[in-house]
Amino acid sequence: MKRISFVALCVVALMVVVFSGETPTAGAVTCVATELSPCLPAITSPAPPSDLCCGKLREQQPCLCGYLKDPSFKQFIDNPRTKVVASTCGVSYPKC
Secondary structure: HHHHHHHHHHHHEEEEEEEOEEEEOOOOOOOOHHHHHHHHHHHOOOOOOOOOHHHHHHHHHHHHHHHOOHHHHHHHHHOOHHHHHHHHOOOOOOOO
């Protein structure tokens, strides 16, 4: 359990460092990967996604292809648990 917490902490720290600069996209969405941090418990464990996670996932949906193309985030976005979380939240998984 401590290992998962440490990994989650490292992921959040990496997200903060990499995405400390915001990247605006079309449609007035600002792509900031740290906005998805409420989803980490659902991605790294069998826990269901929270309402906050689902809201942030919907908000960041236009950014998911960009996150998939970023080697720092691809492993977290392109995995079976993330697909389950997206489906549970009613968010279409991107086909980039």
